[in-house]
Amino acid sequence: GAVVSQHPSRVIxxxxxxxxxxxxxxxxxxxxxxxxxxxPKQSLMLMATSxxxxxxxxxxxxxxxxxxxxxxxxxxSTLTVTSAHPEDxxxxxxSASGDANEKLFFGSGTQLSVL
Amino acid sequence: AQTVTQSQxxxxxxxxxxxxxxxxxxxxxxxxxxxxxxxxxSRQMILVIRQEAYKQQNATENRFSxxxxxxxxxxxxxxxxxxxxxxxxxxxxxxxxxxxxxxxGGTRLMVKP
Numbered sequence: 001g002a003v004v005s006q007h008p009s010r011v012i013x014x015x016x017x018x019x020x021x022x023x024x025x026x027x028x029x030x031x032x033x034x035x036x037x038x039x040p041k042q043s044l045m046l047m048a049t050s051x052x053x054x055x056x057x058x059x060x061x062x063x064x065x066x067x068x069x070x071x072x073x074x075x076x077s078t079l080t081v082t083s084a085h086p087e088d089x090x091x092x093x094x095s096a097s098g099d100a101n102e103k104l105f106f107g108s109g110t111q112l113s114v115l
Numbered sequence: 116a117q118t119v120t121q122s123q124x125x126x127x128x129x130x131x132x133x134x135x136x137x138x139x140x141x142x143x144x145x146x147x148x149x150x151x152x153x154x155x156x157s158r159q160m161i162l163v164i165r166q167e168a169y170k171q172q173n174a175t176e177n178r179f180s181x182x183x184x185x186x187x188x189x190x191x192x193x194x195x196x197x198x199x200x201x202x203x204x205x206x207x208x209x210x211x212x213x214x215x216x217x218x219x220g221g222t223r224l225m226v227k228p
Contacts, residue, residue, distance in 0.1 A: 034215050038158075043206060043218045091158060097213065104216060106160035 003027055004096050006107025013084055014115055021079045021110045023094030029074035030096035034104070035067075038091040047092075050077050074098075084114040117142045117209050121219035128197045129227050135182075136192045136222050138207030144168075147211050149183065151192045154204040154221075163205070166190065194224075202226045 003026040013019050023033060032051050036044040048064075050056040050071035058064045066088075068080040077096075081088055094107040118141045128134035140149070151163040166174045166183050173181050178198075182191045194201055207219040 032213070043220050044160075044216075046215050046217075049215055093158075093160065095160075095216070103162075103165070104210075109158050 004030075004094065004105045004107045006094050006110060008110060009108060010111045010113075012113045012115065015085055016083055018080055018082045019084055019112060021081075021092055021094075021112075023077045023079070023096065023107050025075045025096045025098060025105070028096075028098040030077070030098045031074065032097045033071055033077040034095045034097075035069060035077075035079050036093045036095070038093060038109075040091075044093060047079075081112065084112070086114045088112065089114045117144075117147075117211070117217045119207055119209050119217050119219035121205075121207055121222050123222045124220070125223045125225070127225040127227055128194075130197055130199060132197055133193060133195045134197055134224065136194070136205055136207075136224065138190045138192070138219055140188050140190065140207070140209050140219075142188070142209065142211075144211055147209060149181075149190045150208040150210065150216065151179070151181070151190075152206045152208060152218075153201075154206060155202070160206075164192065197226045199226050199228060 005024045007022050035047045038044045047062045048056045048058045050069045052071050052074050056069035071077040093109040095104045097104050120139045147168045149166045153161045153163050164176045164179050178195045180193045204221045206221050208216040210216050
């Protein structure tokens with residue numbers, strides 16, 4: 001089956017620094033990638049949708065200048081959390097869609113802890 | 116906008132028994148997809164079962180089956196012969212054609228030996 005690789009799986013950073021999370025589709029071309037955030041004991045909330053070669057579409061309440069998304073190729077999307085603060089600590093998950101069968105494949109997630 | 120509601124925050128079942136998880140949704144769309152995802156402690160999202168709204172037949176995957184009631188906008192998941200490995204968070208999700216998933220709040224399922 002299709003595989004989506006997400007790195008890093010865990011990152012701890014100091015407040016004010018930036019963190020980049022990568023999401024790669026390993027065996028298919030992902031025309032669309034989605035970024036979700038999950039707080040402890042809560043559901044997944046969509047942050048943004050990225051399409052290859054175009055600007056990401058952000059959900060209401062998500063700061064586009066803080067959460068920079070780049071989808072420069074059909075196999076790679078990156079999420080950069082800029083000037084991270086403790087309230088940005090969360091589990092971030094990407095998913096990718098590439099075919100017409102309406103299936104989404106998820107990365108393994110990234111636990112971000114901002115000290 | 117679509118909404119997905121899971122009214123059971125937590126459930127438990129004895130090993131080998133059957134349990135049903137509830138999910139309702141609200142949409143004005145006629146064509147869409149419904150999913151159940153499992154999230155174990157590893158937090159990897161695992162697809163359990165998928166249903167196309169235009170199909171009347173309920174989807175089944177081994178011990179997992181759904182009861183899809185389109186008119187009632189209900190999509191429950193039945194797990195038969197529950198196993199300890201079924202312990203996880205279960206999320207019901209809705210998707211329009213080629214768009215993002217909208218998740219319910221989740222149900223924490225505990226399978227007891």
